[in-house]
Amino acid sequence: MKIVCIGAGPAGLYLAISAKLRDAGHDVTVIERDPPGATYGWGVGYGENLLDTLYRNDKESAERIRAESTLWQEQVIAMRGDEKAYLGGYGFSINRAPMLEILAERATGMGVKLDYERAVEDLSELSDADLVVVADGANSRIRQRYSDEFGTSVDHGRNPYIWLGTDKVFDMFTYDFEETPEGWIWFHAYPSSTEVSTFVVECQEPTWRGLGLDRLDAGQSMRLLERIFARPLEGGSLISQSRGKPASWQRFTQVFNQTWRHGNAILIGDAAHTTHFTIGSGTRLAMLDAIVLADKLFDHDNLATALKEFDEEGHTNLRRLQATARSSMAWYEHIDRYIDRNVVDFCYAMACRHGGQPPWRYLRHVANQNFLVRKGRRLAAAGGRRFQAHRRGEAWR
Template sequence: MKIACVGGGPAGLYFAISAKMRDAGHDITVFERDPRGATYGWGVVYWDDLLDVLFRNDRESAQRIRAESALWQEQETRLRGTDSAYLGGYGYSINRAPLLEILADRAIGLGVDVQYERPVEDAAELSDADLVVVADGANSRIRQQHAEQFGTTVSQGSNPYIWLGTPKVFDKFTFAFEETPAGWIWFHAYPSSEGVSTCIVECTERTWRALGFEEADNAETVRRLEKIFEQPLEGQPLISESRGRPARWLRFTQVYNQTWRHDGMVLVGDAAHTTHFTIGSGTRLAMIDAIMLAQKLYEHGEVDAALKEFDEQGHEALRPVQASARTSMSWFEHADDYLNRNAVDFCYAMAARHGLQPPWQYQRHRLHQIPLMRKAARATNTGRRWLLALRRGETR
């Protein structure tokens, strides 16, 4: 089968890997508009559930992804730099640049033709392909050209956010909320590579305008944010440029499509659906899309039947995830309403933002604030990680 993938992100590259592993006879080309290595943005987070899936699907790339990833333990919420509360758990994070290098190396090694600096503006350019996999992100040009056929709905969240880096290394997933005369502003930070953390700054539109970010240039924006977050950053700077491109303020783009298939094309990853960054599922969903699509093609051996089943099962599985993401985005858009509480109660409200909690959950949360209890939870999580790694067959 001749397959063209538009977009060399996690969805496009991992589909190419997954399809080639199932049938080496596929002729697969990945078209990426940017140069190799021109990855914009910082780190992405994931959990053991994705590692389990990756190791089952392709041990070679999974092992390299795990080796390049940083581990963070616990979540810490700080108010005004002095009042802190904690949530349990752990996760992993990896910078986008090494993630894409790993996937590109693996795809090329399997015989995929990965072409960089090769934009595709119209699917008609790929008319000789049996299947066109549209994986060119939330602002997909090809999807926009066929928006009516896909039933595309695009909307934006109201909170401005900016994706930055910092040499301040966080060992926990850290939320830092700072109160300014203009209102509250906060960041989500986590380690993403050796010596660097990802730092996503967010606030309401009203606060953003009152702080003057609408008129500020990039250098002034970074300077003001460094001053606001001087305490949680411990005086470390913020880094705006990623691979030569400065960060800019964005509003989250919500993408929904009634169908992901049309006339020999199929949408995957952010081109098909987006989930707000506060639930950390974008990369996970993109790679699961890739595996599912490759498996359906392998099972059916015929494009129409494979795409129909991928579309139906994918939408069904995604529905609760997108609902959770919308709820999370809305909660942070109204976070100011909860910030008159102490850190422990605010942290609990944030953790419970997806739905009702049993009454005992709050008491458990209060117990977790005791250092000895947190130490015990970390020890338990260490054992769990060891067992899961053993089951997956990880090597150090």
């Protein structure tokens, strides 16, 4: 089968890898409008569940991704200066650029052709392909071109946010809420490597306008944010440059398509669906899409049947997660309803923003504020990580 993927992000590259793994006879090309190495954003976060899946699907690329990744342990929420509360858990993160380099090298080694600096504006340009996989992100030009056929609806969140980096390396997944004369502004940050952390700033629109962030240039905005977050940054600097230009304020793009297929074209990843960054599932879903689509292509000789199953099952499986993502986004858009609480109760409200919890979970949350309890949970989590790593054949780190 001749397969063309539009977009050399995690979705497109991993589909190419996954399709080749199942049938090396596929003729696969990945087309990308940007040059090699040109990417946006900072860190990509993921958990054990994705790592397990990557090891099962392609151990070679999974080992390299894990080797480039950084571990974070626990989550800390800070507000009003020194008030802090803690949540458990751990996760991994990797800078987007080395992740894409790993996937590109793996794909090339399997015989996938990578065609950089080529823009595709219309499906008619790829008339010789048996299958066109549209994986060019939330702002997909192909999806926009055929929005009626896909039944596309796009709307935007209310809160402005900006995706930055910092040379302050956080060892925990860190949330910090700072009160200004114009209202509250906050960030969440996590280590992307041993040298930098991802740093996402968000606020409500009146605060954004009141602080002048709608008018300041990139340098002025960075200096203002560094002053606001001087305490948690501890002398660190914010980094705006990404993809050769300063980061810009955005509003989250919510993408929904009634169908992901049109003829022999199929949408995957953010081109097909988006979930709010506060639940951190975008890359995971993109790579899972790639695996599931490759499985469907392998299981069915008839392309139309494979695409139909992928489309229908994907919509069904994604419905609950998208609802969760919308609830998470709405919680931060109405954060003034919760911000007057003490930090422990505020932290619990944030942790439960996806839905109700039994009363005993609050008691466990209060107990978790004790240092010895957290230390015990860290030791237990380390044991769990060791077991998981051994089970999937990973060297313990």
